[in-house]
Amino acid sequence: MFRDIRLDVAAGQWTCLLGASGVGKSTILKIFSGLNDEIVLNGTVSASDGGLTNRVTLMAQDDMLLPWLSAQNNVLLGARLRGERPDAARSRAMLAKVGLVGKAASRPRALSGGQRQRVALARTLMEDRPVVLLDEPFSALDALTRARMQELSAELLSNRTVLLVTHDPGEAARLGHAIKVMTPAGIEDFAQPNGTVPRPMDDIGVLTTQARLYSRLCRPS
Amino acid sequence: MKVWAGALASGLVALAVWQGVVSATGLPRFILPGPGLVGETVWESRALLAEHGLITVTEVLAGLLLGIVVGCISAVFLAASPLARTLVGPILVFSQAIPVFALAPILTLWFGYGLGSKIAMALLIIYFPITSSFFDALMRTNRDWLDLARVMGAHPARVMWHIRIPAALPGLASGLRLAAVYAPIGAIIGEWVGASKGLGYLMLLANGRAKADLMFAALIVLAAFTIFLRAGIDKLANRILE
Numbered sequence: 388m389f390r391d392i393r394l395d396v397a398a399g400q401w402t403c404l405l406g407a408s409g410v411g412k413s414t415i416l417k418i419f420s421g422l423n424d425e426i427v428l429n430g431t432v433s434a435s436d437g438g439l440t441n442r443v444t445l446m447a448q449d450d451m452l453l454p455w456l457s458a459q460n461n462v463l464l465g466a467r468l469r470g471e472r473p474d475a476a477r478s479r480a481m482l483a484k485v486g487l488v489g490k491a492a493s494r495p496r497a498l499s500g501g502q503r504q505r506v507a508l509a510r511t512l513m514e515d516r517p518v519v520l521l522d523e524p525f526s527a528l529d530a531l532t533r534a535r536m537q538e539l540s541a542e543l544l545s546n547r548t549v550l551l552v553t554h555d556p557g558e559a560a561r562l563g564h565a566i567k568v569m570t571p572a573g574i575e576d577f578a579q580p581n582g583t584v585p586r587p588m589d590d591i592g593v594l595t596t597q598a599r600l601y602s603r604l605c606r607p608s
Numbered sequence: 609m610k611v612w613a614g615a616l617a618s619g620l621v622a623l624a625v626w627q628g629v630v631s632a633t634g635l636p637r638f639i640l641p642g643p644g645l646v647g648e649t650v651w652e653s654r655a656l657l658a659e660h661g662l663i664t665v666t667e668v669l670a671g672l673l674l675g676i677v678v679g680c681i682s683a684v685f686l687a688a689s690p691l692a693r694t695l696v697g698p699i700l701v702f703s704q705a706i707p708v709f710a711l712a713p714i715l716t717l718w719f720g721y722g723l724g725s726k727i728a729m730a731l732l733i734i735y736f737p738i739t740s741s742f743f744d745a746l747m748r749t750n751r752d753w754l755d756l757a758r759v760m761g762a763h764p765a766r767v768m769w770h771i772r773i774p775a776a777l778p779g780l781a782s783g784l785r786l787a788a789v790y791a792p793i794g795a796i797i798g799e800w801v802g803a804s805k806g807l808g809y810l811m812l813l814a815n816g817r818a819k820a821d822l823m824f825a826a827l828i829v830l831a832a833f834t835i836f837l838r839a840g841i842d843k844l845a846n847r848i849l850e
Contacts, residue, residue, distance in 0.1 A: 419760065420755075420759050421758070422755050422758060422759065441761045443759060444759065444760075445755070445756060445759045447752065449752055450754050451753060451756045453753065453774070453775075454770065455774050455775075464760070465748075465760040465762075467766065467770050468757050468760050468761075468762030468763065468766045468767060468770055468771075469760065469761055469762060469766070470761065470763060470766060514760065605769065
């Protein structure tokens with residue numbers, strides 16, 4: 388599927404991998420998260436300080452919440468699945484961080500799309516892994532909710548190694564400490580705008596970068 | 609409330625048709641008794657019907673309970689182990705080609721004339737619907753949830769307990785609804801083949817003595833029990849789906 392690919396993700400910051408649908412972004416995330424049963428990998432995935440096994444957490448476009456569990460029990464799922472003692476107090480603290488105080492007992496179907504994605508973010512925080520893989524986590528949300536979720540995630544996941552896969556140039560321009568563009572030809576670096584992440588939506592540098600990313604994606608590689 | 613009114617009305621229609629056929633054809637009471645006579649028999653033979661009914665109810669409930677337990681364990685075991693699927697799966701499919709009714713005589717030989725052979729019969733007849741519906745649902749777990757669990761470093765047994773089984777409960781519920789209807793059939797067949805007690809036995813006995821009214825009385829008691837059983841299982845199924 389791919390030719391030679393090299394992707395360096397710097398530690399402790401957000402790297403945005405931007406590409407059109409079907410270019411293989413999600414395949415890269417699968418390889419990083421160790422879900423590459425059906426992928427033949429001629430190469431290596433490694434971290435500068437050891438392997439990636441059990442150091443990764445995943446958040447995707449689908450919130451992947453279990454519909455029969457309350458928000459709090461969804462946040463505690465990882466602990467239950469590993470046979471650890473569920474830390475109820477910490478799970479409530481995580482829900483509070485994402486602004487869902489009082490929603491701990493709600494089932495996913497009683498929550499809005501934005502709230503469900505907040506629960507997914509709380510679950511991701513609860514896992515407390517150094518590497519966070521985000522697979523278009525905001526693309527199913529309406530524009531305003533998406534902007535708020537981007538800011539909240541950038542704030543709560545700062546100082547972690549984040550690889551955000553997205554097809555939204557605006558999102559990459561707002562959130563990337565580093566921006567990589569993926570085309571069928573490979574992965575290339577792209578200059579990110581100035582300013583601290585999350586950058587304001589109306590920042591002129593963000594808008595210029597967004598426009599340049601659009602035209603880069605439209606250009607045949 | 610509307611449902612009950614509808615059921616009552618349709619019951620009255622059925623009784624009217626029944627009485628109409630009896631009056632119009634003038635069939636003798638030992639061929640087709642009217643609803644009035646059958647009602648009278650249900651009341652007069654209530655002790656007899658209760659005695660035999662209790663036996664059948666015990667057989668059905670025991671068979672149902674055992675069948676559910678054994679069926680659920682089989683389904684989880686098959687879903688958890690690819691080796692078990694390879695080894696046991698084809699046997700299970702083949703065993704379904706054998707009509708369970710054909711096994712009734714041998715079950716009577718093995719488990720005797722008492723409750724044992726009827727419980728075995730009810731168990732066998734519900735085993736496959738429960739196992740297959742639950743197993744199919746266990747194999748259809750949302751891939752994203754399984755991937756998430758893997759990234760979380762989950763233990764397979766815990767994935768089964770916390771994700772696959774809860775996600776498969778709707779499948780189990782539809783198996784349970786089928787089982788509630790099948791289990792009484794199993795018990796009655798068992799009683800026909802060899803028994804000295806139970807509603808199936810009573811029906812054969814009444815038939816042999818040209819007591820069609822008693823035959824119908826036993827049938828109505830059996831149907832009423834099956835309806836209650838079905839409603840009870842429905843309640844249970846809705847509760848586990850909550």
